[in-house]
Amino acid sequence: MRRIIIAITGASGAVYGIRALELLGGIPDVETHLVMTKAARATIGYETDRSVAEVRALADVVHSENDLGASISSGSFRTAGMLVAPCSVKTLSGIASSYDESLVVRAADVVLKERRRLVLLLRETPLHAGHLRLMSDVTASGAIVMPPVPAFYTRPASVADIVDHTVGRALDLLDVDTDAVQRWTGDRGPDEGTVHRI
Numbered sequence: 001m002r003r004i005i006i007a008i009t010g011a012s013g014a015v016y017g018i019r020a021l022e023l024l025g026g027i028p029d030v031e032t033h034l035v036m037t038k039a040a041r042a043t044i045g046y047e048t049d050r051s052v053a054e055v056r057a058l059a060d061v062v063h064s065e066n067d068l069g070a071s072i073s074s075g076s077f078r079t080a081g082m083l084v085a086p087c088s089v090k091t092l093s094g095i096a097s098s099y100d101e102s103l104v105v106r107a108a109d110v111v112l113k114e115r116r117r118l119v120l121l122l123r124e125t126p127l128h129a130g131h132l133r134l135m136s137d138v139t140a141s142g143a144i145v146m147p148p149v150p151a152f153y154t155r156p157a158s159v160a161d162i163v164d165h166t167v168g169r170a171l172d173l174l175d176v177d178t179d180a181v182q183r184w185t186g187d188r189g190p191d192e193g194t195v196h197r198i
Contacts, residue, residue, distance in 0.1 A: 003031045004174060005072050005082035005111070006059065007104045010039020011123035013086035014047050016148060019167045020085055021058035023178045030176065033072050033079070034059035035103050039088070065103050072107040081117035081174045082108055085167070086148070089124050089131060096137040108143075118143040119173045121166070144173055154182040 004024060008017035017040075024030045034056065036044075041052045056062045063070040071077040084091060084104065094105035095112075111118045120138065122145055124131060135145045146169070150162040168180030 002080040005033045007084040008036045008040040009088040009091045011086040011088035013123045014044045016085035032059045033061045035063045075110050075114045082111045083119045085121040086123035087120040092134050096134045112142050121148045
C-alpha cells in the first residue's frame with residue numbers, strides 16, 4: 001500500500017487537490033492522507049460546487065491542520081510522498097524555512113528530511129524576487145516546484161481537461177500513473193511528423 005499525502009492550501013485552484021483525490025481514489029494500492037488549511041476550506045466554497053465534507057470523503061484518512069502529532073508528522077510513518085495542490089506562497093515560505101507551525105508544513109518538512117518526493121503546485125503570478133528565492137530554496141532542499149501551467153499540445157476542450165492533465169503530470173512525479181495524461185508521442189500530423197534518417 002502506497003500512502004500519499006495531499007495538502008490543499010488557500011491559494012486559488014482548490015480543484016487541483018480535489019481532482020488529485022478523485023484520481024487517486026481509483027487506484028487500489030494507494031491510501032490518501034488529506035490535510036486542508038482553513039483558507040483552503042474557504043476557497044473550496046468560493047471556487048467549487050463541493051462542500052468541505054464532500055472533499056473530506058474523497059480521502060482515506062483526514063488530518064486536522066493543527067494536529068502536529070498526526071501520523072504524517074513523523075518520519076517513521078512511511079509515505080510515498082506529498083502533493084500540495086494548490087500551494088500558496090505562505091505555505092511555500094513555511095516549507096522553505098522549515099517553520100513547522102501547521103501540519104501541512106510539518107508533513108512537507110518530514111517528506112523532505114526523509115528524502116521522499118514533495119511536489120508543490122505553486123499558484124501565484126506574477127512572481128517577485130522573494131517568491132523566486134523561496135522556490136530556489138525549496139528546490140535545493142529536494143522539493144519539486146510545479147506551477148500549474150497548462151499544456152496546449154493536448155488541445156484541451158475544457159477547464160476539466162486542463163486540470164486533469166496538470167494533476168496527472170503532478171502524480172507522475174509521485175510515480176503514480178493515471179489515465180488523465182495525454183502522452184506526447186512526437187506525432188504532429190501527416191506533414192509535420194518526426195523525420196527518421198537512415
